[in-house]
Every structure is written in C-alpha cells, then in structure tokens.
Amino acid sequence: MSNFGTIYGYEVKKILGRRLVWAVTAVCMLCVVLFTFADLTGKYYVDGAVADTHYHMFQVDQEYRHALSGRALDQKLLAEVSKAYRTIPDTSERYTLTPEYETYARPYSEIFHLVRRWTQGNFDEFREWEPDERALYAARGETLEQIWRDLQLTDAEKAYWRGKEAETKTPLVYFYHEGYSKILSNGLNTISILILLAVCICMAGVFAEEHARRTDQLILSGAKGKSMVYWAKIAAGVSVSSALALALSALVFGLVFAVYGAEGFAVSLRFSSYLWNSSEPISIGQACLTAYGIVLVTTAVVSALMLVLSEVLHNSIAALAVGVGAIMAGMLARIPQQYRVAAQIWDWSPVRFLNAEYIFDSRTIPLAEHCLSAWQVVPVLYILAGIGVVVAGKFIYQRYQVSGR
Amino acid sequence: MKLVIDRVSKQYQNRIAVDRVSLVLHEGVHGLLGANGAGKTTLMRMLCGILKPTGGTITFDGMDVSEEAYRAVLGYLPQDFGYYPEFRAMDFLLYLAALKGIPRPKAKRRAGELLALVSLQEEGHKKIKTFSGGMKQRLGIAQALLNDPKLLILDEPTAGLDPKERVRFRNLIEDLGRDSIVLLSTHIVSDIEHIADDILMMKEGQLIYQGKWEETKGDLEAFYLQQFAEEVTGGTNA
Numbered sequence: 117m118s119n120f121g122t123i124y125g126y127e128v129k130k131i132l133g134r135r136l137v138w139a140v141t142a143v144c145m146l147c148v149v150l151f152t153f154a155d156l157t158g159k160y161y162v163d164g165a166v167a168d169t170h171y172h173m174f175q176v177d178q179e180y181r182h183a184l185s186g187r188a189l190d191q192k193l194l195a196e197v198s199k200a201y202r203t204i205p206d207t208s209e210r211y212t213l214t215p216e217y218e219t220y221a222r223p224y225s226e227i228f229h230l231v232r233r234w235t236q237g238n239f240d241e242f243r244e245w246e247p248d249e250r251a252l253y254a255a256r257g258e259t260l261e262q263i264w265r266d267l268q269l270t271d272a273e274k275a276y277w278r279g280k281e282a283e284t285k286t287p288l289v290y291f292y293h294e295g296y297s298k299i300l301s302n303g304l305n306t307i308s309i310l311i312l313l314a315v316c317i318c319m320a321g322v323f324a325e326e327h328a329r330r331t332d333q334l335i336l337s338g339a340k341g342k343s344m345v346y347w348a349k350i351a352a353g354v355s356v357s358s359a360l361a362l363a364l365s366a367l368v369f370g371l372v373f374a375v376y377g378a379e380g381f382a383v384s385l386r387f388s389s390y391l392w393n394s395s396e397p398i399s400i401g402q403a404c405l406t407a408y409g410i411v412l413v414t415t416a417v418v419s420a421l422m423l424v425l426s427e428v429l430h431n432s433i434a435a436l437a438v439g440v441g442a443i444m445a446g447m448l449a450r451i452p453q454q455y456r457v458a459a460q461i462w463d464w465s466p467v468r469f470l471n472a473e474y475i476f477d478s479r480t481i482p483l484a485e486h487c488l489s490a491w492q493v494v495p496v497l498y499i500l501a502g503i504g505v506v507v508a509g510k511f512i513y514q515r516y517q518v519s520g521r
Numbered sequence: 522m523k524l525v526i527d528r529v530s531k532q533y534q535n536r537i538a539v540d541r542v543s544l545v546l547h548e549g550v551h552g553l554l555g556a557n558g559a560g561k562t563t564l565m566r567m568l569c570g571i572l573k574p575t576g577g578t579i580t581f582d583g584m585d586v587s588e589e590a591y592r593a594v595l596g597y598l599p600q601d602f603g604y605y606p607e608f609r610a611m612d613f614l615l616y617l618a619a620l621k622g623i624p625r626p627k628a629k630r631r632a633g634e635l636l637a638l639v640s641l642q643e644e645g646h647k648k649i650k651t652f653s654g655g656m657k658q659r660l661g662i663a664q665a666l667l668n669d670p671k672l673l674i675l676d677e678p679t680a681g682l683d684p685k686e687r688v689r690f691r692n693l694i695e696d697l698g699r700d701s702i703v704l705l706s707t708h709i710v711s712d713i714e715h716i717a718d719d720i721l722m723m724k725e726g727q728l729i730y731q732g733k734w735e736e737t738k739g740d741l742e743a744f745y746l747q748q749f750a751e752e753v754t755g756g757t758n759a
Contacts, residue, residue, distance in 0.1 A: 119619040126616040133607035334664065337569040338620030339593040345620060401655035518571040519533075519563070 120344055127345075127352035130322075137318045137356075144310045144364055151306045152298075152371040162213060176379075180223040181292045189227070190287040194247035197224040197231070211239060216286035227290065233392050234259055238391040246321050249475070253286050256386075263393055264478060268456045276487040280395040290387055294378025295372050296400040300472050303368045304407055307469030311364060312414050315357045316439030318439070319422035321432035322353050323513070328432070333518050346513045350423055350506055357419035365408045385476070394476045396489065406491055407475050413495045417502035418466050420487055427516075443467050464494050486521055522582060523550050524568075524672060524702050526628070531563050531726075537561040540726040541577070550698035552713030553706040556743055561706040562600055564723070565676050568704065569597045581672055581702075593622055594611035596670030598661050600677045607648035607726075610641055610660055613649060614667060617631035621668040635663035638693070654681040662690065666697070673703045679712050691716050710742040724748055 131137060160168045187193050200220040204211050211217050221228070232242060234256040260281065264274050326332045335341040381401030385394050391403065398406070425435045446467025451459040456479070463474045469490075480487035524615065526544040539560045555561045566572035568579060570586045579586040581594065604613060611632055618628030636642045639659035649657065658681040665673060675694075679687050695716045697703055706722075707713060713720070714734065720741065722730035729748065734741050 119622060119624070121621040122625055126612070128606075129612075130605060133605070139530065326603075329605075330599070330601055331605065332603075333569075333571055333597070334602055334617060335620060336571045337592060337595060337597040338617065339589050339595075339622040339668075340620050341592070342570075342589070355528070413661075433752040517573055518566055 118272050118344075119340060120348060123214060123340065123344060123348040124351055127322075128356060129349045131318065131352055131356050134318075134319075134321070140314045140317050141363075144314050144360070145367060147306065147310055148237060148364055148367050149371065151302060152368070152375060155298075155302075156375070165319045171476075174291050176222070177225070178292075178294065181294065183223060184226060184290055185292040186289065188287040188289050189249075189252075191247065191249040193227060193290075194231070194249060194252060197227045198242075198245065198247040200224050201228060202508070204243070210411055214520075229389065230387060230392065233389075236262075251288060257281060260393060260395065267453055267478055269478060270482070272482060272485075273478070273487055277395040277478060280397050283397050284384065284386070288384050288386060291380045291383040293376065293383045293387065293400050295376035295378050296383075296404050297390065298372050298376055298378055299368060299404050300388065300400065300407060302374060304470065304472055307361075307364050307368055308411060308414075309447070310461065311357075311361050311411065312418060312443050312467065312470070313440065314360055315415060316422055316436055316443065318360070319353050319357060319419050320426055320436035320439060322349055322423050324430055324432040324435060325429035327516075332516070336516065336518065341508075342514050346510050350420060350509075353399045354416045354419050354424045358416050361412050361415035369408075391472055391476055393478075395478070396476055403472070405475065407470075407472055410475055410491060411470055413498060414466050414470055417498040420502045420506050421466075424505050427509055427513050464490060466498065469494060522671060522702060523692075524704075525578075525580045526568070527578045527580075529564070529567060529571065529579060530577045531560075531567060532619050537726050539567065539574075542723075542726075542728050543577075543722070544728065544731065546702050546704065546719070548698065548700065548702055549718035550694055550703045550705060550713070551719045551721055552717030553704060553721045553723065554708065554710065554713070556708060556748075557704070559723040560726040561723055562676055563726075565674050565704070565706060567598075567671075569595060585691045593668065594671040596665040596668060596673040598665040598675045598678050600680070602661050604649045606648065608649055609646050610636065610652070611645040612667045613660065614664055616725075618667045621642055623668055631667055631669075632663075635666055638666075639663045640689075642720060655683055655686060655695060658682055659686070671701050673697060673701050674703045675703065676756070677707055678705060679707065679709065687712070710745050714741045722748065 153396050156174055158170050159166045160170060160173060164358065200223070203216045203220045204214055205216060206216055228242065231252060232238070234252060235242075235245070236259050237245065260277070261274070269277075315482055326335060326497045335345050338345070383401075384400045385391050385396055385400050385403050388394075388403070389402050396403070422435060425434060425438055429435045429438070446465065449462075451462045453459050460477075460479050462468065463477070468474060475491050477490040480489055481493050482488075524544075524546040524624035526542055526546075528541045528543050529539060530541050531539040542564060553561050553564075555710065563572065567574050568586065570592055581591050584591040608616070614635065615625070615628050618632060619625070623631065623656070633642070633645070636645045639662055641656060641659055641663070644652070644656065649660065652660065658678070662675075662678060665675065678689060682690060691712065694703055694705060698716070698718065705713060705717070718733065720732065720734045721728060722745065
C-alpha cells in the first residue's frame with residue numbers, strides 16, 4: 117500500500133513547522149503591501165513647497181484616464197490631444213506647472229505619453245507634430261524597427277514581429293488599465309525577487325536539516341526511505357513554494373485592484389507604459405495572467421533546484437549562499453546586447469526572467485520556420501531542466517552514506 | 522530466519538573500520554560488545570543499508586540489504602538518532618510508520634500500543650522537544666518496533682535510560698528475541714550478559730569472539746575488559 121500521501125503530509129508539516137518559513141512569508145506580505153501603497157504616499161514638492169499629495173495627483177489622473185476610457189486612438193483623439201498641448205505657452209519653467217497644462221493638457225497626458233513613446237519625440241517636437249493617425253501607427257513601426265536592430269534580431273524575427281503588428285486592427289481603443297499596468301511592472305518586479313529569495317531561504321534546509329539533525333538514519337533505513345521520501349520531500353517543497361507564490365500573487369492582484377481598480381483587462385498591450393514596444397497580439401490582462409503563470413512555474417522549478425542543492429551540499433547555509441548568490445548575480449550582472457546569444461541565455465535564466473521585459477522579449481527562438489516567443493519556450497525549458505535535476509538528485513539521495521559521526 | 526553476513530568490510534581512505542566480518546545469525550538476542558571505535562556502529566549501519574560495504578554481502582532470508590523488502594522487516598535504533606522537535610510523539614511514530622510502509626489505521630493502533638509499552642501513553646500528544654533524554658530514547662525504541670521487525674538492530678539502546686528502565690528494556694528485548702533476530706550493541710556488559718543467546722565481540726574492526734557465553738568460561742566482563750586492556754597496552758587479539 118502506498119503511504120505517499122501520509123509521508124507528503126508530514127513533509128509539508130515539517131516545512132510549515134519552521135518559524136523561519138512563517139517569518140519570511142510575513143516579511144514578503146509586508147513588502148507587497150508597502151509596494152502597493154508606496155506610490156500613493158508622500159507629497160509632491162515644487163520649489164521646496166508642497167504642491168500636492170501623490171494620492172490626490174493619482175485621483176485626478178485616474179479621473180482623466182477614466183474619461184478617456186473607451187475612446188479610439190484615432191485622428192479625432194489625436195487632434196484633441198495636439199490642440200490641448202498647443203495651449204501650453206513657451207516657458208522656462210516646467211510645462212506641467214503651467215495653468216494651461218493643468219486645465220487643457222493634463223486630461224490627455226496618458227495619450228500624450230503614449231504618442232511620445234511611439235514616435236520617440238520630445239515635448240517640443242510633439243507640439244509641432246501635425247496629428248495624423250496613419251503617421252502615428254507608421255511611426256510606431258519605425259521605432260520598433262530601430263529597437264529590433266538594437267536587439268540584433270534576425271530578419272526572420274523582424275518579419276515575424278512585423279506580421280504580428282500587422283495582425284492588430286487599428287485604431288486601437290484605449291481603456292483605463294492602471295491596475296494591470298502596476299501588476300505587470302512594479303508588482304512583477306517586486307514579487308519575483310521576494311519569491312525567489314523566500315524559496316531559497318525556506319527550501320535550503322529541507323534535505324540538509326535531516327542530515328544535520330541525524331534523522332536521515334531513521335528515514336533511510338525505512339522501507340520507503342530511499343525513494344518515496346525523496347519524491348514526497350520534493351513534492352512538499354514545490355507545493356509549499358507554489359502556494360507561497362500563489363498567495364503573494366493573489367495579494368498583489370487583490371491589493372492593486374482594490375486601490376487602482378480592475379478595469380482594462382482587454383486593452384491592448386501597446387497601451388502599457390512598460391510593454392508598449394511589445395508586438396505580442398495580447399491584452400494587458402492576458403499578459404498579467406501569462407506573467408504570473410510563469411512566476412508559478414519558475415517558483416516550482418527554482419524550489420526543486422534548491423531542494424536538490426540542499427541534498428547535494430548537505431548544508432542549509434551553503435545551499436542558501438549559492439541560491440542567494442545566484443539571485444544577486446542575476447540582479448547585478450548584465451550581458452551587453454551585442455553578444456546576442458549569451459545575453460539572451462542570461463536574460464532568460466530564472467534569476468532574471470521574471471521581468472515583463474524578458475517574458476515578452478522580442479528575441480525569440482527559431483524552430484523550423486517559426487519563431488517561438490520567450491513566454492512560450494522558457495517555461496517548458498525550465499520544466500524539462502527541473503525534471504532533469506530532480507531525477508539526478510534522486511540518484512544522489514539514494515547513494516547517500518551515513519558515516520563519520 | 523537467517524541473517525547472513527559474508528566477509529563484510531568497510532574501508533575508508535587509510536582506515537579499515539570493519540574487516541571481513543562473517544556471521545550467520547538466527548532468532549535470538551545477539552549482544553555485540555566492543556570498545557568505542559571497534560566498528561560496532563559501522564557494522565550496524567551496513568546491516569541497515571544506510572552505509573554501503575566496500576566488500577562482502579548482507580542478506581536476510583535471501584533478500585539483499587539494498588532491497589526495499591529487506592528494510593521492510595528491519596527495525597533500527599541508531600546510537601545518536603535525531604527527532605523533530607515540533608512533532609508530537611504520536612506524529613513522530615505515525616510518520617516513521619508511513620516510512621516503513623505500514624497502512625495508516627494499523628500504524629495508529631500500533632503506535633498507541635508501543636507508546637504504552639515504553640510508558641509514554643500520557644505523553645503521546647506532547648511535543649518531543651519537551652521530552653527528557655530517557656523519554657526520547659524510549660520513543661526511539663518504540664519507533665524501532667513499529668513494523669514488528671524480524672531483524673531488530675539496536676545501537677547502544679540503553680544510553681540515557683535510568684536503572685529501572687534498563688531492567689524493563691532488557692525484559693522487552695528478551696521477549697523480542699524469541700521471534701526475531703535482535704542484534705544489540707553496547708559497551709556495557711551487564712546490558713546483555715543475562716539476556717544474550719550469543720555474544721559477539723569486536724575489536725579494531727574484526728570479530729574476535731562469537732558464541733554462547735557460559736559461566737564455565739568465567740566472567741564475561743573480565744574477559745571483555747581483558748580485551749580492552751590489551752587494546753590500551755597495544756596487545757594482540759585474544
């Protein structure tokens with residue numbers, strides 16, 4: 117009779133019985149709460165005097181964005197934006213401090229920033245720009261071509277993305293989407309670092325502590341100790357890590373939606389301030405679900421790697437040092453884009469990949485005559501690598517010898 | 522029921538911990554005597570399949586030590602076993618019962634019986650971190666008996682027990698030896714001299730004595746101490 121369920125339950129209990137796990141979870145949740153409200157706290161100063169609060173500024177902009185919601189990015193809207201911004205006088209001070217900006221231009225600032233990104237123009241160039249819907253979409257294409265050249269995309273990749281751009285029906289329709297934008301940018305960056313660190317801390321001791329505590333003798337001399345326990349420990353570690361990732365993701369979604377609103381799931385990714393240059397034909401809501409799905413997969417795989425590392429090194433501090441060291445290297449080290457293959461491999465490693473910029477990377481993997489996007493390929497590669505490492509870890513675990521005590 | 526140990530050796534880089542030990546053990550209590558470092562624990566670890574011999578074979582009724590079926594009939598109390606401080610005694614036994622492949626309903630019943638046997642029935646729902654050394658040792662004895670082992674290996678099982686508990690434990694071992702092979706290591710002669718059917722003595726990794734100890738041969742402790750004294754003074758095997 118299989119006792120896997122019972123053993124799995126006790127392995128989960130062992131992990132959750134450690135105060136460290138709860139302390140790390142509490143710290144992660146606190147960080148998520150702080151990140152959610154950080155942008156809304158504090159005051160906005162002009163020349164040393166308080167001009168406004170960040171929360172009030174957000175409320176005002178949110179109202180203007182809601183007013184634009186549902187409008188097509190067409191000739192009519194562009195003309196309104198242009199007209200509004202031309203009311204701003206030439207001034208030596210910041211244009212955002214003028215009453216004309218506050219009265220006429222600010223309600224269109226969301227669209228103004230989008231046009232500036234797509235055309236790569238500055239404020240003065242925009243004011244002289246004749247609003248032209250077709251020219252705007254063409255300018256986006258030219259900007260993307262430049263970005264693709266900088267990324268050293270192949271001709272096949274460029275053709276692939278041109279095709280994706282061409283699939284998109286224009287004019288695009290704007291919807292308020294602040295919540296999803298936050299989740300995809302700050303939220304993802306915050307949660308990815310937190311989760312990876314938490315997994316390293318919580319999983320580094322799962323196998324190592326059995327050796328340090330000398331319970332390994334009892335386990336390995338049991339009938340199921342050399343095989344089933346290994347799988348039960350891996351399953352317990354992976355499921356606890358995944359549950360942590362799920363809980364933190366749910367907290368991010370819940371808090372952000374509560375503060376910024378949940379509208380805008382279907383708005384095109386091209387309106388995103390963070391991923392405007394992505395040609396993926398998906399909505400910002402779909403991008404969020406994809407990114408957080410990848411967070412879950414990566415968490416599961418990284419936790420499996422940490423568990424195996426814990427068994428290989430037989431020392432929780434050493435395993436933790438390797439894990440945290442890898443995360444730090446991922447945060448600090450960057451390979452220049454001109455080394456295309458090396459940079460792509462490095463940017464797609466688990467310690468860097470949990471960033472919307474890389475999940476929706478323009479660099480692809482060619483397969484036959486197709487180009488596969490990072491979000492399609494990398495999770496599969498992670499899962500395959502994870503399975504390989506876990507199977508190798510099983511052989512190491514089985515061969516462990518209790519000696520020298 | 523037969524445990525066959527055939528020319529089993531364990532060699533580390535420049536040290537032989539166990540040197541070509543051969544034994545055939547049947548039902549009964551077998552006392553393994555030897556000074557610290559004689560190779561008792563190394564031999565027992567090899568008999569439990571947690572340390573691989575560098576040479577030789579170990580089989581129980583034809584099953585190799587590396588097989589799951591071998592470990593299914595094995596009960597083991599290590600010399601320095603660990604525990605989970607946050608686990609309650611009952612959980613500890615149920616967890617180890619699951620490791621031994623015992624179905625949950627049977628495990629619950631058996632764990633209850635064993636807690637009573639080692640006088641811990643009142644402490645079953647207390648966390649192990651609150652236990653004294655003797656209580657932990659009794660819990661360790663209980664876990665070794667969970668699967669009604671046919672082969673019971675006890676490494677220094679009386680360590681930490683008070684005199685009253687030692688007597689109770691000796692009686693328990695005597696009972697278990699009727700239906701199982703019990704191999705009990707100690708360096709305290711009184712633990713085994715009255716209950717062991719067979720005495721094994723190790724020195725410097727080698728088996729220097731095997732057989733029944735009869736009073737006609739003299740005092741077992743004196744013989745044992747003589748071996749130890751020879752070791753200290755650099756003497757040769759008896």
